Amino acid sequence: MRKTLTVVAVLAVLAVIGVGVTQFLESQDGIDGGTGGGQPGESDTAAPPAQPDWCPRVEVISAPGTWESAADDDPLNPTANPHSFMLSVSNPLKEAYAPEDVKVWTLPYTAQFKNINAQQEMSYDDSRNEGTARLETELRDTHASCPATQFLLTGFSQGAVIVGDVADKIGGGTGAIPADNVAGVAIVADGRRENGVGINPGFDLGGVGAEIALQPVSGLVQGIVPGATMRGPREFGFGSLADRTYQICAPNDSICDAPRDALNGLDRARGLIEANGVHAMYASNTGVIADTTANQWLVDWARQKIDQI
Structure with missing residues (x-):
């Protein structure tokens, strides 16, 4: 049984790692609104900062998965992994819009995880922290x-x-930018996915993200894969962004649709192993979202959002 637990934990961790306003605000000269002159030292309320002409109307952030990025990759022309799933989303968007209008920025980070078969790699926690x-x-x-x-x-x-x-903190009011500046969020095969948190555009799912399923045995995981903390559910449930955050997950993908009792028995171990390949098939799997693939859905969703802004 202990061997089975070890296999399941390693497999799950391995896979886990694996609108708004766009008008330009014009600056205004101070104008005295009264009939007489202003008092000495009195000034009008400062106008909001103007949007410089060179600014993009929209910036699309693309965050690749494990082994699909590198810390020194070019975020505007990524080449770290030509087979990256996210390139099948970002490249069509780059082709559809002028870069000065829509900036497509790919996250450059050390997308690795240290484990028993890759001791030389960066740990999952360190890699995740760097990317964040x-x-x-x-x-x-x-x-x-x-x-x-x-x-x-x-x-x-x-x-x-x-x-x-990052979106969870923004939606909870503690993030890097105001929630009003986020037109939408769409993530695929999220290891912290929960049913009912965000919007599922695909088929019903019975499981949860592997980081939630494995949280009760995070200590065991740490013993096998040092530096891979299973953190469970997110704090805010995406907060004010929940109504514009989409969670895409293939049924039986052990990364985002893991059974909560994934560590109970050999049958669950076999299930996780059989589901392993599902995680690598989002660009061709038509069983995730009806009548389309995950990457095509993302492209269509992004274009619709961009065109509405």
């Missing part, structure tokens, strides 16, 4: 310079966990 910090820096910096720019946040697998965590 870089994503939040990009959001803060862009918002500081371009206060009217709207964001679309997307990600896959480990990237979905990162984007989901």
Whole structure:
């Protein structure tokens, strides 16, 4: 049984890792609204900062999954992994819009996880923390310079966990930017997915994200995969972003649709192993969302959002 628990924990962790306003605000000269002159030292309320002409109307954030990104990758022209699932979403958007109108930015981070078969890699926790910090820096910096720019946040697998965590803090009022600047969030195969949290555009699911299923035995996971903390549900349930956050998950994907009793018995171990391949098939699996694939749904969703802004 202990061997079975070990196999299940390693498999689940491995896979886990694996609108708004867009008008330009014009600055205004101070004007005395009264009939007489203003008093010495008196000035009008400062106008909101203007949106510079060079700012994009929308910025699309794309967060790749494990082994699909690198810390030194070019966020505007990523080449770390030409087979990255998220490239099948970001490239069509780059082709559809002028870069000065819609900026497509791919998160460059060390998308790795240290485990018994890859001792030289960065731990899951460190990799996730690095990705989160870089994503939040990009959001803060862009918002500081371009206060009217709207964001679309997307990600896959480990990237979905990162984007989901960042969106959860924004929706809870403690994030990098105001929630009003987020036009939408759509993440695929999120290891912290919960039924009823966010919007499921696909088929009904009975399981939860592997980080939730494995949280009760996080200590066991840490013993096998050091630096891989199973954190359970998110704090805010996406807060004010819950009504514009989409959770895409393939049925039986052991990363986002793991049974809550995933550590109880050999049958669950076999189920997790059989479901392993599902996680790599989102670009071709038509059983996730009716009549389409996950990447095509993301492209259509993003284009609709962009065109509405």
